[in-house]
């Protein structure tokens with residue numbers, strides 16, 4: 001099945017009280033692991049590509065080529081959206097050109113008027129081309145690709161202003177951060193989440209920083225209107241741990257253990273296990 005935008009899968013998730021996972025990709029192994037797991041679990045899925053990861057993978061055209069090739073060769077029949085994660089205005093335009101099916105424009109670091117103006121322009125382009133678009137209000141904490149956010153709680157009135165522009169989904173800061181959560185993390189602000197949803201009606205909300213959020217908080221966030229949850233670091237940690245084990249056990253020194261197809265296999269399997277666990281938790285299994 002060709003790439004689809006994220007609108008229908010998120011509308012269904014919202015109505016069905018579950019969330020669709022966005023798993024960020026870094027290379028071929030990541031992409032293959034995520035697609036195969038989504039197919040195995042009969043779940044819709046969103047592949048997230050940060051601008052840094054896009055550059056690493058030799059540009060957006062290469063990413064589109066790789067993903068489309070896999071959809072065909074691996075016989076992927078579940079709905080898959082290819083989504084730019086935390087895009088700049090220029091990055092969003094480049095991804096639209098390259099054939100992504102969904103983009104995020106992260107204007108959260110601009111004054112609200114500028115965020116509104118740029119989001120509005122991109123909404124019009126996405127509408128015309130049939131892409132879905134995610135916008136952000138209130139920056140997500142932590143560091144991603146050198147972009148550091150403070151973990152704000154979004155202003156629900158600003159969220160409404162952005163939601164009213166016709167975006168498909170909205171990321172609102174609710175005390176979440178990218179990467180590992182510190183020991184003294186105060187947890188998600190469900191008060192903010194409920195206030196944002198109340199102002200934005202049926203808008204599917206996006207929870208960034210999915211790594212390390214306790215299962216109970218994830219479930220509560222979904223019950224309050226979160227329909228898309230982003231996970232990146234957790235797959236990286238799972239890959240790292242499995243790869244480290246393989247090398248520490250000296251397996252790369254045995255026989256053809258140095259072959260990248262062998263060396264990267266445990267890490268790839270670990271990504272699959274992480275994605276499987278998240279799809280179960282988010283409730284999107286058998287919702288393709």
Ligand code: 13P
Nearest residue numbers: 179208209211230232233
């Ligand atoms: P984590 O790396 O914390 O899982 O966050 C991913 C994310 O929000 C991507 O936008």
